[in-house]
Amino acid sequence: MLNLNEIYKSCSLCPRNCNVDRTIGSEGDCGMDEKIKISYYGPHFGEEPELVGRNGSGTIFFSGCNLLCDFCQNSEISHFKSGNYYSVEELSGIILGLQEIGCTNINLVSPTHFSVSIVNAILMAKQEGLHIPVVYNSSGYEKKETLKMMEEVIDIYMPDLKFTNALITIGNKKINASKEFCNAEDYFEFASGAIIEMYRQKGDLVVRNGIAKRGLLIRHLIMPNMMANxxxxxxxxxxxxxxxxxxxxxxxxxxxxxAKNYDIINRRASNAEIQTSIDYAKSRGFTRPDWLYS
Ligand code: SF4
Known part of the structure; x- marks a missing residue:
């Protein structure tokens, strides 16, 4: 078991490096002290088919977030921190309960800021028979040191890769997208390093009988007016x-x-923009997932 106190006492789990003492109730940029807060848990059928399987992905949505995008698709959970508090033991029980009802995996959504508690909960659950894959579903804004701590307990990494350092044009200015939308100018520096580390740990995604078992699954959300990105x-x-x-x-x-505060992202991506990105990925040789590139 990891010593929670030591790590949360001066938190530098993510690139924000707040160094606040979360054990006395201080909150860093993620908006959370050391108490585990969960907005929702249960089977979820809105993920990739390789994660959903027959009975759904056993999803646990953690409250708060270490990236906090202005266009967040789940702001009630991330920015407004809806949810209830749980102990490490209770989190371990939730994980085992999701396995018990037949979920295909355990899907930890926005886990970074609770990663120490999560390691301990999973280790506890493994002692009680946890055997389904555990998925680390994050924004990609991660430190390699934290990922090394997760290596033993995570089977599948599912990071977003939102932005490179591509500049976007707003009015007559050129602006770094991750700085503008997430106050994280160094997003790509960390996310790119994190994805290389995730791949080193787990390799390509292994799928057996249609179900993901282990490896790396990268997600990129196509945004309007951001084809270069x-x-x-x-x-x-x-x-x-x-x-x-x-x-x-x-x-x-x-x-x-x-998002309504920014003209360039205040609409859905068009069908043409989406198809342009898919066609480009095809032209580079991507074939997985086959339902996207066929
Ligand atoms: S996890 Fe939260 S408190 Fe810790 S460094 Fe990141 S944003 Fe700051």
């Missing part, structure tokens, strides 16, 4: 991870939360 993401993955990687180009962006 999507193109650079596809190039980065092709050149640094490889075209056998499972790269899901997602089309469900909708302007939520503060």
């Amino acid at each position: 999507s193109r650079e993401i596809i190039d980065f993955v092709a050149e640094n991870i490889g075209v056998n990687t499972y790269l899901n180009l997602m089309d469900q962006y909708r302007p939520e939360y503060k």
